[in-house]
Amino acid sequence: MLGNVRGRKSSREKILDAAAELVAEIGAGRLTLDAVAERAGLSKGGLLYNFPSKDALLQAMIQRMIDQVSDAKESLRAQMAPGPNLEARLVATTLLNMCCGGKMQEVATGLMVASAENPRLLDPVRGVISATLEQVKANSDDLDAALLGWLAVEGLSNLEMHNLSPFSDQDRERIVQAINRLLTKGIAK
Amino acid sequence: MLGNVRGRKSSREKILDAAAELVAEIGAGRLTLDAVAERAGLSKGGLLYNFPSKDALLQAMIQRMIDQVSDAKESLRAQMAPGPNLEARLVATTLLNMCCGGKMQEVATGLMVASAENPRLLDPVRGVISATLEQVKANSDDLDAALLGWLAVEGLSNLEMHNLSPFSDQDRERIVQAINRLLTKGIAK
DNA sequence: ATTTATATACCGACTGGACGGTTTAGTTGC
DNA sequence: GCAACTAAACCGTCCAGTCGGTATATAAAT
Numbered sequence: 001m002l003g004n005v006r007g008r009k010s011s012r013e014k015i016l017d018a019a020a021e022l023v024a025e026i027g028a029g030r031l032t033l034d035a036v037a038e039r040a041g042l043s044k045g046g047l048l049y050n051f052p053s054k055d056a057l058l059q060a061m062i063q064r065m066i067d068q069v070s071d072a073k074e075s076l077r078a079q080m081a082p083g084p085n086l087e088a089r090l091v092a093t094t095l096l097n098m099c100c101g102g103k104m105q106e107v108a109t110g111l112m113v114a115s116a117e118n119p120r121l122l123d124p125v126r127g128v129i130s131a132t133l134e135q136v137k138a139n140s141d142d143l144d145a146a147l148l149g150w151l152a153v154e155g156l157s158n159l160e161m162h163n164l165s166p167f168s169d170q171d172r173e174r175i176v177q178a179i180n181r182l183l184t185k186g187i188a189k
Numbered sequence: 190m191l192g193n194v195r196g197r198k199s200s201r202e203k204i205l206d207a208a209a210e211l212v213a214e215i216g217a218g219r220l221t222l223d224a225v226a227e228r229a230g231l232s233k234g235g236l237l238y239n240f241p242s243k244d245a246l247l248q249a250m251i252q253r254m255i256d257q258v259s260d261a262k263e264s265l266r267a268q269m270a271p272g273p274n275l276e277a278r279l280v281a282t283t284l285l286n287m288c289c290g291g292k293m294q295e296v297a298t299g300l301m302v303a304s305a306e307n308p309r310l311l312d313p314v315r316g317v318i319s320a321t322l323e324q325v326k327a328n329s330d331d332l333d334a335a336l337l338g339w340l341a342v343e344g345l346s347n348l349e350m351h352n353l354s355p356f357s358d359q360d361r362e363r364i365v366q367a368i369n370r371l372l373t374k375g376i377a378k
Numbered sequence: 379a380t381t382t383a384t385a386t387a388c389c390g391a392c393t394g395g396a397c398g399g400t401t402t403a404g405t406t407g408c
Numbered sequence: 409g410c411a412a413c414t415a416a417a418c419c420g421t422c423c424a425g426t427c428g429g430t431a432t433a434t435a436a437a438t
Binding site: 027029030112115116117119122125126129130132133144145147148149150151152153154155156158159162163164166167171174175178179181182185186187188189 | 216217218219301304306308311314315318319321322333334336337338339340341342343344345347348351352353355356360363364367368370371374375376377378
């Protein structure tokens with residue numbers, strides 16, 4: 001099946017890149033097949049040859065996003081300072097990096113949007129989150145702190161995703177520090 | 190302008206109710222004027238007489254949501270137990286109540302979605318959040334804990350909004366307790 | 379070697395339906 | 409007589425998905 005030959009990047013990849021860019025630029029609500037095709041440098045027919053429906057394209061985008069996050073997490077694992085609540089700190093750091101770094105957050109927003117039109121699209125995400133919870137539960141010295149730290153990161157990234165964050169860079173830095181303190185020291189008795 | 194007469198619920202209210210229901214049922218991405226009009230029990234003409242455009246309707250929905258949250262918060266204020274980080278605890282409790290209670294969360298999701306098509310729609314929300322941050326900053330004994338508690342609540346509600354929460358009722362209860370402990374006791378030294 | 383067949387990857391005009399909004403002509407209740 | 413509609417046709421646009429066709433490569437048959 002994988003007829004991916006020669007040095008050239010596969011059309012699938014080009015299409016997924018184009019779609020991600022467009023989602024970041026105009027939002028998934030406005031994402032059209034024509035626009036994706038044009039950006040990817042092929043025709044709509046060619047696009048639909050690679051992804052038989054818009055839904056299939058969105059699914060592939062979500063899956064690729066999940067894989068990217070999971071890769072980032074695993075490559076971070078080696079460099080993490082040892083200490084308590086390791087798994088939660090790993091999750092937190094990964095999310096905080098991705099969120100403020102690239103345009104990941106805009107793409108993510110867009111896909112959330114898409115999910116509102118077809119909630120099934122988020123099924124794989126649900127799986128990842130459940131698995132993460134298992135991991136965190138199994139690898140935390142202070143579960144309360146681990147969960148709160150994780151949730152705080154979720155909260156912050158969500159605000160940033162929707163461009164709703166009221167925090168200055170200073171504020172954000174302070175919050176990140178506080179999250180790390182919470183994860184390493186725990187809640188006061 | 191406000192020709193709101195007699196005992197009958199104003200058309201505006203009926204329309205906003207219908208729209209909120211529909212958003213919760215099918216998502217804002219699929220919200221159509223025809224559907225809202227039918228659900229509200231009037232004609233499309235009547236709907237557009239009350240809200241001259243779909244955008245105006247969405248704006249009004251968001252404003253009403255903001256007002257509802259703000260009302261809930263103020264009516265809670267009287268009953269809050271005194272103690273540290275009062276404002277943050279107030280915000281947290283309000284959000285946690287609304288989130289698990291009604292279908293608020295689905296409506297909220299829907300409006301997030303709408304915002305992806307027209308980001309300006311969230312401007313008033315941005316305002317509320319900034320104001321909340323001011324209030325929290327001005328009324329917290331332990332700002333780090335206050336911010337983390339708030340963010341954790343945001344994170345939890347966001348997960349629940351998207352039906353992405355992996356937490357059991359037990360988990361959730363534990364988390365709510367932990368948030369309260371964080372807000373009253375602070376982060377460990 | 380040449381024809382024939384088959385598969386892959388793609389093009390792009392077109393269709394059909396959905397949807398926001400307009401318009402028009404009429405109705406009801408204060 | 410005006411505000412608040414109803415009812416229904418209509419317009420323009422957007423857009424997912426269809427479909428017949430094309431180019432290239434590889435393989436099979438003659």
